[in-house]
Amino acid sequence: MPQDRRTRSRTAPRGSGSPSALRRANTERVLRHLRSSGASTQADLARATGLSPATVSNLVRSLVDDGRVATGTTTASGRRATQVTLVPQAGRQVALGIDVGRRHVRVVVATESGEVVGESAHELPAGHRASECLQVVADLVSEVRVAADHAGHRLVGAGLGIPGPVDVRTGLVGHGAILPEWVGLPVAETFAERLGMPVHVDNDATLGALAEARWGAYKGVQDLVYVKVASGVGSGLVLGGRVHRGHLGMTGEIGHLPVAAYGQVCRCGNRGCLETVASVPSMLAALGVSAGRLPRTSELISLVQAGDPAALRVLEDAGAALGQVCGGLCNVINPAVIAVGGPLTAVGEALLPSIRHGLSRATTPAVAEATVLTLTTLGDRTEALGAAALAHSAD
CATH class of the missing domain: 1.10.10.10 (Winged helix-like DNA-binding domain superfamily/Winged helix DNA-binding domain)
Incomplete structure (x- = not known):
């Protein structure tokens, strides 16, 4: 590599x-x-x-x-x-953090310092409807609230992260979401009515950036990018110590930046988007050519860890494309830290060298040397913790 x-x-x-x-x-x-x-x-x-x-x-x-x-x-x-x-800390203020993915839901109860006092997760079928997810979320919330209530904590509300843009003008899920069944849904109102509490909604990658800046290894950093590589590829931005959402609340859609002029057609309708090379489904499809079948994410991770040449090549190609886009971000906003999250962080540091190489080719030496490229320090909880942080901020 x-x-x-x-x-x-x-x-x-x-x-x-x-x-x-x-x-x-x-x-x-x-x-x-x-x-x-x-x-x-x-x-x-x-x-x-x-x-x-x-x-x-x-x-x-x-x-x-x-x-x-x-x-x-x-x-x-x-x-x-x-x-x-x-030591259990009774009577503290806590918030729910809800992370909804294409095939999962994770709910945490977290304090203002980021300590998780309750947590539960559940798998969802691909293509699930919001009504199905809503019931699962309600069940998980009931489950995790037991420990918080028993300890006398005060619940201030919930934050919810989804893998897609949320239009700040309308509160509706925008087009281009990983969950197309949710497009046009007033998520905050729907979930608030079902859960009986205030619910604040944002893009999951944006919430990942919030969690990293507030509770990650580089907490307090003023300029940070969180890149989530999962069913799609998205990013969240913290600039000048504040989450940056842009005019419509739809910043960070780096998965739809072109990296291959004659590449595959993307689900957004354009061709050669980063997502067609660096998302987990695209990597699995590329590996499937060698394997003769479509592998699972866990298999890709195991093959990378075992040093399989085809798996390493797929990871290297994806990383180089991702690094190219990250280099462009560095040229525009000059972040101090780029933290990478998503299921492939399980492969550890093997994910980073090709991203570093792509980044260095797309930006100046001074910027490349001064930009920390790291894996998320918060693991599978990153987006859910960001959602809890959003609810705490809104209280």
């Missing part, structure tokens, strides 16, 4: 490399592991986060002083060890 010296640098944005910023990022890594895995020993935390035992010990000591974790003595591998447990 091609590599350019100019793209090797992952220089942090101004201020993000300070000791305080690094400590905040490391603290979030520890807390994130405790939220997802439950009580852990300090040794387990060090292994899971990649931090040194001394760093983990210092972070845990500060978290104990802040009342966010508690420690106790346990036995691990026949030896005494310090066990770290999150």
